[in-house]
Amino acid sequence: MNLANTTFSAFILYALDKDQISNPLVQHKMAAFIGLIKQRVQSDGVERALASLQEDAFQMRLLILNLFSENEITDRLPEGIERLYQRFDKPAASLGPDLNKALPECMTVYRFIAGLETEGESGTVVKEPMSDYMPVPVHPGKVDTLPSLADLELILKTFGFGSTSIISLLRSSLAFETGLILAELHRAGELFLSPAELKELSRQLFLSIEDFGLEAHTQGFWQLPYHDHVQTIRNIKIRVAAYEASQIGSLKEVSFQSLKELLS
Template structure:
């Protein structure tokens, strides 16, 4: 499984309420109301964390509908590209910390998916980064049977169990999925705040900033550990440095665990 097939669905939820489709409009109204209720009752971070299964279901519903109505592909791609571009610029509705977190998240996402530094002249345009390396149409249209099967699965844990049945190693795939959903839902919350659907005070915007950065670091770390991405040398981005540190710490912990297991095994053999 290559990176494109684990990330091409990212950011579809952002287009859910912006495309001209009766079925999706109804689903969009239901999902955004759930997002509003969860964030209002639980706060930003806990609200986002509680929405992963709902976000997963909404993603699958959207892709299934796009398979039914092929005309939606171009509209969704255009909408996602426009949104991707917008996050790199200042928004008056956001405080400086949230604007910075949005920009950094998109730059690092571009780096992970595109494999290039955000400052490289060969980079994709910001709006293109969300659908590379394959177009949304190519990705989704090649997987109709899989998407229709997944659309009936109620939760991420059920999805993981299904993959296990087929011998798919979910060790890094499921964390990548969860972090990409967290990132997308956090972006949706930012959009809803800008549209006055959710009202966030300064503390709420700071909490949303942390959620964005946590999600992109987690997505980067799981992508790195799965071997889908290699960090360029001398990358100055602070998020990238954080990912490097977390990867090094995980490697140390895994090494300690492995040595401990080997020592326990030797002890059992010697004393058996």
């Protein structure tokens, strides 16, 4: 998932680090997107905001892809992405206990899915060279003619691809990334989240990264590590087992205990 890794990471990086942006149009659109995040959270709450922002987040991700094709990504991207990951691994008193637990655990899973880390012998975690994950040239279209998620879903459905699974993969990753941006906006003091909202954000991050992991695995983009490096990987394994059981019809009702036995 090299391209996925760089686009997902750069999407968040560009949203948070203004010095990475040299294109005035992108600066304007990114600022408007950040403003929209703040507005939606304040008016609709965390859960509804993350759900309603997916189309806007998708447009911003395509905009980043457009920068790749126009060579707007600088040589600082690998270091920027590494700094980004370190940022989310670092606890902060303002984030509260739930988010301080969720961020590093979710980022551990994210790094596995993106291919930045792999499982070595005896379950050790191996860091992959960041240089291996630089973007490849792509040409998604002009900035003012970017397709929507609905457009993409229609195209996939028209040509007989598994549109539901692919769109689910996209939506879960977009929800997760927007959640990361929201967490950083709170940390930076640009948006205040109450303790209840911080708790809800941590729940949404866990849910979206589990959804992302499930879709990435079942579609063949990612192989689950053998060891349970964090509880969230264990949770994804349980959900994968439930999905596979439902596909073969061997279990009509799957209990949590029976899934644990399947995985033991």
